[in-house]
Amino acid sequence: MTYKAPVDDMAFLLKNVFDVQQQFKDIEVFEDFDYDLYEAVLEEGAKFAENVLYPLNRDGDEEGCQQDGDRVITPKGFKEAYQQFCEGGWQGINGSPEYGGQGLPKALHVLVEEMLYAANTSFTLYPSLTAGACAAIAAHASDELKQTYLENMQSGVWSGAMCLTEPHSGSDLGILKTKAEPTDNGEFKISGTKIFITGGEHDLTDNIVHLVLARLPDAPAGPRGISLFLVPKVLVNEDGSLGERNGVSCGSIEHKMGIKGSATCVMNFDDATGYIIGEPNKGLACMFTMMNKERLSIALQGTGLAEVSYQVARQYAEERIQGRSIREGKKGAAILEHADVRRMLLTMRATNEVNRALSVLLAMNIDLEEHSTDESVKSQASKMVALLTPIAKAFFTDTGYENCNHGIQVLGGHGYIREWGVEQFARDARIAQIYEGTNGIQAQDLVVRKVCADQGAVLFDLFEQISQTIAGTNAEFKAFADQLTIDLAKVKDLSQTIIKQSQENAFAAQGGAVEYLNAVAYVIGGWLWLKQLNVSDVLTDLQKQRKLAACQFFYDHLMPRIDSYVASISKGYLSTFELSDELI
Template structure:
């Protein structure tokens, strides 16, 4: 089986569905770019994903990482592939040009990330964490820290990690115990243990720059007492070269269900020298710059694995001869002619293509928020990013895993064995629903922080944009689908207002329906994105239009009706469930 990056579809979304360059008018950083450049980047990214990373995927999973002493070795071929990755400039594609980055739009970068995750998820996690660390450092680091570290990180010569979780502290960062003691030279001595640290130790880069949450001696209790520190694996000399080893070591690596070629480390900080990033006790705010970028990246892990699972299942279904055709009843048919297989394949494709579109849209909002000179556009885009990030992280990874599960089912017994790769995709996809904030936490974040705390302002603006597309669709051949989307949107809009009222008096019980609420909103947004693609499809070939229309009609007929079930379930309420004695659960 092979992976073929969907470059044509990506270019269509970037140029024709959203026309990002038009949206970027007035943003000086993007004015020298054009769609020819974007297409060239996508083509080169596809070559690297298909020809370099994908062939390493299964062998990397079989071999895994090796830990000996304080060192971790990645699987055969990874180091060479990483060198090619860096030589191609991929690490800094979206990075700050002042420090060696290429400064290309995030809306393009998300598509490159999707290809990388589809071809080799374990490999892609290393540069993903580095990109997030670069974002946090660029946003909150001092000029001196940025000059010392950013250029080598954005080139990939040095990599980055995010050190949050501790043995006793998972999602509740307020109880972390890692200490930061001030030293006389203005640095800090960091002591503590962090677990589940992706890329905490490996042999790919010359240095690893850890971003570590820790407490100062005078820190107040809880999350308001956390500071952020930069702790390099190797000290950096005044001339910028790598010096002696810092006292931070890998104690062990996890033996995981999936992403086996990604080193997941226990990291021990033994009075390691660190440097404060941002203000004291403001570490969580700084780290969230990295975490939000990582949440989008992990969302794209879901999209990439959803697509490669679809491609693998479709290729197999065309080649596998089994039984009678559901359409003609003839013997010796490929299983792609079976009704249930067709249902699964269309379900996989129809959800993957709206996730890809939402990824580009979210990337575009990040671009506008970070680079627009128009204060109103900047503020609106920032609210849109905050609203959509938890939706993307949860929905993309849930449906990504579901696509992997469908893929296994299409292949039957061959999907369950290692030979065809589907079982690895499923194992690699499963973690994405857990790390960077579990999907249940994303749903709570959406409902409580992004909708209720905002008095519904951001989601009302999102719904207004959807209504604009509905109005466009009503005047043409997609009038029926527009009306169906309008009906589902009205249900979710009314539900949103009910939940906001309920949260004022009974918020804890209301949170029981948060996951269903997130999914209801996501499926409506998916319908909007299908309408956007259909309305832009006149630039496509006749066959491409037919494929888009079939997938959209399947989505409206068989996936968007899930909204009704979610709404009904939420209206049934979770108060009784919430008030049960623990022993009865």
Template structure:
């Protein structure tokens, strides 16, 4: 099994050359105070060391041992607690946190690169600190100053962790029917009672306290999602002086036995008259929680991206070393019994599929992170509004497309190994098991597609998409040179196809509401491939500029152009069959009677 090595050259290419992050940060006063190119590069270097040396070595052993539950207590696998301590002491939990409460204040464009490294190295470990970072985000945006001062410093420091408690045994996607109750108390707190399931990191031994963000309803709350409030419920109560007090009415009833991410504790959490504190406004908890969930959805998308990168590294190393058969054009290693399997077209196809989509995904995650940074830090109202619209539009694509492609890429990497890919010690079967959950949690990919198609496209008449399309057209107009024609022409065709498809669904949904759900998954994939084509056009233009200027890294940039061509010729054409499926309409889904299934 290959040892993980962070793809720093590729990360720097996207961050510094394609998106010119340092120039963007310098233009945003709040970021200009905390980060520059030198700082970012140092963080990337240290992040690469941490993930390779501390996290990756625990990946397989953590899977073999798994998290263990004993009478309410959860023990993480050997080495996890020590690695978490090292991680926390380095300030990594608060990498993008508010500096006012001890965070480092780094931009999302930088933190997504580190998240990719973590997911590549160790999925299970990564879920603990990323959930804490997400909880901090929600608290920073919606909690009172008192709550922020009392909880954020220790959470950013990794002394305390965070969790997100939404799902209940009878209530998954439909949160409006949750039963967890919150009763107001005379001291201004609330008594929270109910059961939550599938709670990542709900209980563990990594640090001294866990701060749960819990969705619950007040006794007089309106029915449905409008009646949901958000509460901060600590595992151990915090005294006025900041010290830890009594154990709260919070317990872990069990942990799930899962297909993958076995070192991540997925808990059943019971709240029995637990003391909690309101976060934000009464009956507006879902909006507050979605502040966290939108960032978490990008993070979970990056889980698919990170697994793809690790699958590629392992499969590529194996393909170069494993000898089987001869090249169809003649032996490449006549002095050996056979040639490396890298000579075979099908092996190259699988590796190039992984490489082309992973590098496009890395660019796209950086692009979405750029919009998050602009929406948070820009002082230009129009720029801020445009970024917010793009975040709303692209977040479901990042979550669902990254993870759908991530599973495909992990399976393709496994296939490169042949029979060895099915054997545990090579690591590929664990990647397949670990990445599978990413399509399910944080809103299943079908729900993400429905969100994109229904709320983000049909509901506003395609307004958000039109903004994205304008940007792509502006790029093509500004890069309309002979060398870019091979990329801009098919990109223009793909964008036109998206415009036609979007208009078709909007028009047909007016007469048949089922068209939205029937089109959603294929539409998201068409959008994903089209967005990746835009990313490859941006990268191709950058590579061409570097080659034209003269560079000592000619092979690197030529490799980018060659991979871009592969994506355009072999992967982008998938949009045509997917588009045909969308335009076949909803009727084929409903012609079969329920009794005929």
């Protein structure tokens, strides 16, 4: 079974659904880019994903990473693939041209990243963490640190890692214990242990640049006393060459359910030399620059794995003969004819394609936030990025794992064994619901910080965009617009309900946060399907009919989930919250 990157659908989103060239017409750094270039990048990205990364995926899972003393050895073929990745300029595709990056829009980058995750998630995590580290350094580090590290990182010569979690401290970063002692020369000595560090040690690059959260001696307690430090695996000489090994070592690697070709490390920092990024005690804000980029990246992990799972399941369903055909003249039936198989495949495709659309919308707003010179556009885009990021991270990875399980189910017994590969997709997808902030935390972030904090102001701005699309819908699709109007009203009312519940008891209201995030996501999904249909005349007849079929299924069988969320949230979670611990 093969993976084929959905380049046509991706190009359709960029050019027709969102018309990113028009959206970016006033952005100087994008003025030399056009759709021909974007499509060429997508085509080349597809070739690399399909022909280089996908053939390594299963073997990489079976071999995994191996530890040899302080060294971690990646699976066979990863180093050679990484060299090709760097030579192709893929690491710096979205990076700053000032430091050797290509400066292409994030709206394009997310589509390339989806392909890479679909083809080989374990491999893709290495450059993903490097890109996030580059973003944090570019946004907050001193010019000296930028000059020393960014060009080699954006070219892939060096890589990056994010060091937050400690053995006693998961999502509660306020209680971390790693220490940073200042020295007389302005450097710091970092000591502590971090766990679950993706790409903390590996053999793909000669240097790994760790971004480490730690506490200064006089730091206030809690999250307000956290600083961010750049701690290289190998110290860099004044001339830019590599010098002595720093006090950074890998204590062990985790043995995991999935992503086995990705090195997940316990990292020890023993008086390691570090350099502060940003202001003292303001490290959490700096790290969130990286964290939010990683949350979008991990969302794409969910979409990519769900897409490859769909493709394998769809190919299998067409070839597997089982049972009697209901079609005249056919003796045996491909299981593609079976009603339940169709339900699963359409569930997969309907969510995959709408999640891909939302990733472009979110990325387009990131581009506007970072590059627009119009302050009102910049401000509105920033608010939309903050609103949509937790929705994308949680919804893409929840539906991604759901869809990978559908892939196993379509293949039946063959899905449960290793030879067909779909069981690996599910194992690789499962972690995405956990790391970079669990999906429950994403939902709480949406409810507490993004909706209740401003009484739903930004959310209702988004709802107004949905209403405008409804008002401008082609007559051919009026039935969808009418249904979306009804569901939008339900989610508007639900938003007021969750705001009211939060005012009465904020902790109890968080019990409905996951359901609320999903309700919002489904109404956004209905909107993005409608936007696609409204411009579907540019597609071939078959492509348009496939879009229409997936949209119909989404409206008929997935959006009704909103009703169950409304019913559940309306009951409230106060009684559950008030139960004694013995009754839970």
